[in-house]
Amino acid sequence: MSSANRDLFEEPGSASPLAYDDAVDAWLAAREEYGVIREQSSVAVYRSMWAALSAWCVGRALALDALKAEHLEAYLLSRGGTDELSARYAWRLLTLVDEVLSHRARVNDLPRNSVALDLLMATPEWRFANASDKTPLPDHLHAHEAKALVSWLLDPANGSAVAGAPAHTWQALRNRTAVALQLGAGLSPGDIRAAVVDGIVCDGAKVAGLPWKIRLPAHGSIPAREAPIAQWAGRLLRTWLDTRCALQITGTALFPAARSGRPWGKVAQYTAAKAVLAAAGVPEAEGGSFKLRHTFALRQLRRGTSADQVAQWMGLADAAALARYRRVLLAPATEVV
Incomplete structure (x- = not known):
């Protein structure tokens, strides 16, 4: 009625x-x-x-x-x-x-x-x-693993060092930042490659100038959407944006393959993410870096965010797709990030 x-x-x-x-x-x-x-x-x-x-x-x-x-x-x-x-x-x-x-x-x-x-x-x-x-439970990071990865990603956050510094090339900073957004904003590898510089939102942030939201264009079957960025990931993203500007990297892609702005290829991006996780000591998983996206979803659901909202942030057409996370959420409540 x-x-x-x-x-x-x-x-x-x-x-x-x-x-x-x-x-x-x-x-x-x-x-x-x-x-x-x-x-x-x-x-x-x-x-x-x-x-x-x-x-x-x-x-x-x-x-x-x-x-x-x-x-x-x-x-x-x-x-x-x-x-x-x-x-x-x-x-x-x-x-x-x-x-x-x-x-x-x-x-x-x-x-x-x-x-x-x-x-x-x-x-x-x-x-x-x-x-x-x-299907098997979605592979995800446990609390101690997530915290260790965040610490590792932020530790060389002085990655805004000049181009050519042996330990901190701009590509290394790009790779770490991309992984940070998979964990801190729930982005998929496809989202990482589709993201554009103009999609980063800093206005309205609790910390002036710190990215807190990303607007993603439609790509493939995924609709255009917005997703929040965890504050720790926003700090690393700020460093990347400043470095990108200082090095005059061109093009619209947030994470280009070259300073000319050439788009990042699927295989190259996958290999880069895999290398970052291996260097950080994250056990290799069949789903690769998707475990970071799963961790984002679980954290949001455990915090009480509605399944509808999480699905929208992740670009999922139906919140029912999050049903398989329910079994994970029955485990003792510990923050995953």
Whole structure:
């Protein structure tokens, strides 16, 4: 039911159908605003799933904010069967409920009810029903590894030294800065190569002149977007920008391959990032420098940033793509960066 059609005197108590309607309407509106729902067919599926749950709960006078695991489990089992299709439905529904309840808690300053996520994680046949959740956990840096890498990246931060200084060539500074943005802003290797100088935002920074945000152009299937830059990464980026200017490196690319501004090639950039991580003592991983991007995502989610916002920062079309991070987040809460 759209809130625009309700009776002016109806009060949306937590056990009222209006509470359920309001919750899913607000969640869908937020996702559409961030551009993570692009097809109306997806909206229809979400509404259909939520409407069925809502009718079942309201018929039993179950308040939305007081849902318990036994309520959700009883509802799912009432849908019939324990086959693979039912398990996939359970995964989708519990993920939907968790997202809606999390959004409702956030916007209304309420305690978060994690009942849906708890039930999902406690029920293996549902937890692993979705294909993407059967994949290995995303490789990421643990807290001590991330801190060590940040310290290593910043240690030669006097990399603004004159061109030709043996230990601090401009290419070495470029490479370290690029890696810093993968960890401190969640950029992918493709983002690194697509980034432009004019996309760096310093205005409005807490520290004058320090980059705090990057605007990335659309490239490939990734839409144009903005992403925040961690302050430590911003310091290294400031050093790189100053060095780039001092050496009169031309072109629009933030990280060019040559002083002439020639774009950085895919293989060359990959090799450079791999060398930086090896020099910093970061164990080699199959996903290469993508583990830095995974670490950024996990840190943001652990800090309470919404999945929708993190997905937007990372250029993901649907926040559901972040679902595989859920298992990592169940580990003891320690800052990853």
